[in-house]
Amino acid sequence: MSELILVVDDEADIRDLLVFNLKREGYDTLEASDGAEALELARSRRPSLILLDVMLPRLDGLAVCRELGKDRSTEHIPVIMLTARGDDVDRIVGFELGADDYVVKPFNTRELLLRVKAMLRRRVQPEDEDPLLRCHGVCLDPQAHKVTVNDRPVELTAIQFCLLRDLMRSSGCVRSREELLSSVWDYQFEGYDRTVDTHIKRLRARLGEAADIIETVRGIGYRCKG
Template identity: 40%
Template sequence: MGSKQNYKILVVDDEPDILEILQYNLEKEGYGVRVAANGRKGVEEARSFLPDLILLDIMMPEQDGVETCRQIREIPELQNVYVIFLTARAEEYSEIAAFEVGADDYIVKPIKPRALMSRISALFRRESKKKKSSSKISIGDLIIDRNSYTVSIKDQQVVLPKKEFELLYFLAQHPQKVFSRDDLLQNIWGSDVYVLARTVDVHIRKVREKIGEGFITTVKGVGYKFELN
């Protein structure tokens, strides 16, 4: 998907002013946009709209954003959708909870529309470049296919959200090389996204839970590396 007209964005927030501002600015940029005023409606819209990106509030009536994100990630067609939290919750535990359920980014309100538009545009540009350089990595029983965003081990498919997949793929591209948390944040999340270093640990743990402990090892005091088993 090269042009903005091909990208679809869902905005889920209970504040009408924010929905209106974001919808206006996103449509002005050329994106296809839908909005939802609560978490339950957000899941319904996500299922029917199949967006490329979801902008999601945390504190909402009926169902909060963390639970909404968890439910969205359980929909097979939305395993790899980008999810950016836009929230007034600045506490570290809220951010960690968001990444635990599969968030790709976490932005604290108040929102600066122009900065957000630039961030979204940069995200889609990076995605386009990655698709052009897609390839498959096979290491023993583990197969990582960048074209289809799929992972299989011993012929069993493993479902990884986008950032978990990108983290595994990046490490597997550089076996035996140790990367610090800062290196991984820079290469997976980019310099225009601010997330905690703890986010890397959360994603590594979740990848290990799905593919096993033996592929990614911790180098104490340094970072992580992919092992050739």
């Protein structure tokens, strides 16, 4: 079955452009022109990914992102936010609310499609290695794509899982923000170092009592306790 992508934008021209290019790449699509409709479709159809504009009528994209994150049935759907607002503060707010990626308008359609492919690949890509990764009560199973803390299951988004896996693979070694961006997001961000900080914060929150296995190395990046 083709991946189903929900395109949310109040500008019909942008929706038409995105839908045309996504269908040409073999994806199935859904469309919404406002936030309330987007939330309803996300809950009823469970798309594989959401392209979500920030400035929307009825319910803006940030509010939609917040509501998606509150619902266990939708919290794992990857969200790429589309917006004309490119300030760091806006990016961080979006990431804090659960967005996985952030594209500023006007965007390059080819680049956006590459980001879509990278995001979907992380959801379904099988792992080559068999060994479980363990660190101070945290167990990560690359094959089953599961994480437990002291034998209790922990639900992570695709980005959070990839971040934790990267850090646990290099247990005891420092991973710079640039290395994490390249490894986890599959492509280079321009000036998005704070993206890593925000996602690390969200990952620590999910790990709860085991949050301290991720150590901050001031001025460099992060490491998993050895």
